[in-house]
Amino acid sequence: MKKQDVKGLTRSHAFELSEDVPSNQSIAPTIGEVIGRRFGRREFLKGSLAVTVMGAAMDPLSQAVARAARAGTVMTPFTFEEISHGVDERHHVAPGYDAEILIRWGDPVLPDAPPFDPRNQSAEAQEMQFGYNNDYIGYVGLPFGSDSSSHGLLCVNHEYTNEELMFPGLGRQDTKEAALAGMTRELVDIEMAAHGNSIIEVRRDPGGKWSVVPDSRYARRISARSTEILISGPAAGHPRLRTGADPSGTRVIGTLNNCAGGMTPWGTYLTAEENFNGYFSGILEGHPEGRNYRRYGVPGGWYAWARFHDRFDIDKEPNEANRFGWVVEIDPLDPSSTPVKRTALGRFKHEGAETVLNRDGRVVIYMGDDERFEYVYKFVSEKPVDRSDRGANSDVLDSGTLYVAKFLDDGQVDWMPLTFGTGPLTPENGFESQADVLIEARRAADLLEATPMDRPEDVQADPASGRVYVMLTNNTRRKPEQVDTANPRAGNPFGHIIEMTPANGDHAATTASWEILVKCGDPSVAEVGAMWNPATSENGWFASPDNCAVDHRGRLWVTTDQGSGWAKSGTADGVWALAAEGEARGTGRMFFRVPVGAEMCGPVFTPDDKTLFVAVQHPGADGAHHYEPFGRESTFDDPVTRWPDFEDGMPPRPSVVVITRRGGGPIGG
Ligand code: FEO
Ligand code: CA
Ligand code: CA
Ligand code: CA
DSSP states (O other): OOGGGGSOOHHHHHHHHHHSSHHHHHHTTTTTGGOOOTTOGGGGOTTTTHHHHHHOOOOOHHHHHHHHHHHHHOOOOSOOOOOOOOOOOOOOEEEEEEEEEEEESSSSSSSTOOOOGGGGOHHHHHHTTSSEEEEEEEEEETTSSSSSSEEEEEEEOOHHHHHHHHTTTTTTOOSTTTTTTTHHHHHHHHHHHHSHHHHHEEEEOOOOOOEEEEOTTTTTEEOTTTOOEEESTTTTGGGGGGOOOTTTTTTEEEEOEEEEEEEEESSSSEEEOOGGGGGGGGOHHHHHHHHHHHHTTOOOOSSSSSHHHHBBTTTSSSGGGGOOEEEEEEEETTTSSEEEEGGGGSSSSSSOOOOOEEEEEEEEEEEEEEEEEEEEEEEEEEOOOOSGGGGTTTTGGGEEEEEEEEEOOTTEEEEEEETTSTOOOSGGTTTSSSHHHHHHHHHHHTTTTTTOEOOOOEEETTTTTTOEEEEEOOOTTTTGOOTTBBBBTTSSOOOOOEEEEEGOOOTTTSEEEEEEEEOOTTTTSSSGGBOOTTTTTTTTOSSSEEEEEOOTOEEEEEEOOOOHHHHTTOOOOOOEOOSSGGTTTOEEEEEOOOOOTEEEEEEEEEESEEEEEEESSTTTTTTTTTTTTTTTTOOOSSSSSOTTTTTTTOOOOOEEEEEEEETTTTTOO
C-alpha cells in the first residue's frame, strides 16, 4: 500500500485497504463452483431470495425456535438489559453495570514516569507511560496459580499510532499531500515508544473499585524503540534473519503492530505481530526477498520510520522485515526476562494466539492471518506442558507442528501440516529448510491449497466445550465466483463466525467439523443475507467481529471493529453477548458501546466473571466525517470526541475500561 492510496482515510483504514491488496495470488478460481452439500444451495443465494429460501428451508427445530422468538420465550444464558445501537461521543454499558476508566494513553506505567503532557511529549517519557491504541488484554491472577479475581496483572498490547490525534498541530501525515513530511525524528521516536506492550498490576479494593497499583515491581513497558527481543525456534539464526546490527539472527529490537494475543497455561503472554509490513519502506524491484515480501505487502510505507532508522528501509537492511510478523512470548511475572519471538508458530499477519491445554497435556494455539483471503492456522506443541514447574516450559513453543486449515464443503476441517520435506514444501518450490517454510508460511500454505477466508481475526477455544470460534471480520473483495461454503457471501462487508469442533474433542487432531454460527449484518435487510437466531433484537446483531472471549461459564462475547463501516451499520463498535448453545444459539445482545471513532478490543474476564476488562482503541479516529454533529476530519486540536477526559485541550485517549455489576455478581447475569 502506497501512502497516496490512503488519502482521506485514517491509518486503520490504511491497514484495511492493505488487506484489500490481493497479495494471495493462489486463490483457486474453481472454488466457487463447489456446491455446498452441507448447507444446501440456499447458502449460495444472495439478496432477498436468500431470506425467503432460508425461511422456507428451516427445519422443524428452527421453526419452533422462530415461534418461541416471536412469543419472546427463547431461553438465553444472558439476563442483562440490552443497550441500543447508536453513535455518540461517550461509552455506554448495560443498565446496572459500571464502566470505569482504568488506565489511559500516557498514564504512568513505570515508577519514574513523568506526568502526561501531550503538548511536550518525548520518547523517553512515552516509554515509561501507557502506550497508544490498546488492543489485546490478558489477565494473570496474583499470586500466580491462584484464581484471584481481585488482584492480578494485565498484559496489554499497543497496536499502532495515529499521529493526527497524538501530536498537536500536525494533522494527517499519511496522505499524498502530506507525504509524511511533518514527521520528525522526535515524533517517530515517540511513535516507536508508544508501540509494544504494557504490563500493569491491578487490584480491586473492598469497595469493588479497580485501580492500577503504583510503583509495582511487575510494571513494564516493551516498545518498538528499545526493547531487546530474542528469536528462537527453527528459524532462529537463519541467514535470512541476519542483519548488520545482528549477525547472529537471534536478537531484534522491538515488536510491532501487536494486535491480539493469548495467555499460555504456564502464565506467559503471547503478543501477535500483525501489520508489520506498514513500517517498512524502500524498493521491492530486484530485492533478494522480493517474492517473500510481495506476499506480505512489504514495504507498506505507512510510517516515516525508515527516514530516521535504516533498519526499516528494505534497501539498506534487506532482512529486517523477516524479523517481524511473529508471535512473541513475554513472561509478565519476571520483568527482567527477555521476550522471545517464537518462530515455530510461523510468520504472517498474526491477529492473535489463543491457547488451549489439550487433554494429552500439549498446548494448542489457534491463530488467524488477518488479511482478505488469508488462512486459519494452529500450532500443536511437541512437548506436554509441565504444570508443576512453569519455568520448565520455556522451550515448549520452540518445537511442534504448524497446521493450516482447509474447510471442506462437507463440514470437515482438514488441518494440513506446514512441515518441510512433506508434500510440496520442498527445494523444488524454494524451501530448503523448516526455517524457510516458517518465514514464508503464507506461500507454504498457498501450496497446500488452504482455504482463503474472509479475514481471520481472533480464533478462540472454549476449553470446557472444546468448540473453537473463528471471527471472520469481512471481505468486500470476495467475488461471486469466489464464494464457498465457509465464506458464503460475495462482497462480504459484515463478516461471519465459524464454529469448529475438533474430532473426538482432541485439539491436536488433524480433522474437525465446522459450521457457521452467525452471518453478521442487519437481518432486516434482505440484501445483507445475514443469519441470526430470530430472537435477536434490532440491537442484538453486529458487524465485523474481531475479538472474542469465552467467560468461565462457557458463554461467548464478541467485540467488533467496523472501521468507518459504523456509518453503514448505524452503530459504533462494542461488546455483544452471543448465545452459542440450545434454542438461543445465534442470538446476539448488545452490552457495551464505544465512543465515536473507536473500535472495541481486548475482552477478558476475571476467573469469577465479575469483572470484564475491555480496550477502547483509537477513540475519535474512524469515520469522524460521517458523524453528523461533527462532519470533518478529527485531529488533536479538533477531535470529534475528547473521551474519556472531556477536558479542553486534551485529545481523546485510548483506554482500558473495567466493567463490573452494581451490587456484584457475574457479568451478563
Ligand atoms: Fe489488528 Fe486484525 O485487527
Ligand atoms: Ca484485531
Ligand atoms: Ca480472544
Ligand atoms: Ca482491529
